[in-house]
Amino acid sequence: MKRAVLVLALFAVVILITVAAQAESKGEQIFKQKCAMCHVVRGQGGSIGPELTRIASRLKDRDLKEKLDNPKKTNPNSLMPSFKTLPKAEMDALLGYLKTLK
């Protein structure tokens, strides 16, 4: 009986870990909706823009934010749209996700 309880408990832990590992952060969801069609991260995404898998090792937080607000500032011919109108909560979540790409 004790053993059965233990097995069940272990089973529950494994399920919880699996669910947690699959849950995407809000920032990652926004990235997939708004950015992934043009940018590759870890092998997935479109190739219109440069790969962003390690973008946080190249751009500082401030530069990332500026790129999203005004892509043409660093590149007048940029094809990237501005995300200045993104609600602050979404922008913060997105920047939080981008910071993890090192």
Ligand code: HEC
């Ligand atoms: C329509 C395609 C398109 C979309 C959508 C897009 N981008 Fe871009 N992005 C580009 C292109 C093209 C460049 C390269 C030219 C430039 O620097 O502006 C770029 C450049 C960048 C850079 C600078 C990369 C570097 O190496 O300096 C960052 C950071 C970036 N994008 C982030 C994002 C994020 C985050 C999103 C989603 C909110 C996004 N982009 C959406 C096309 C896109």
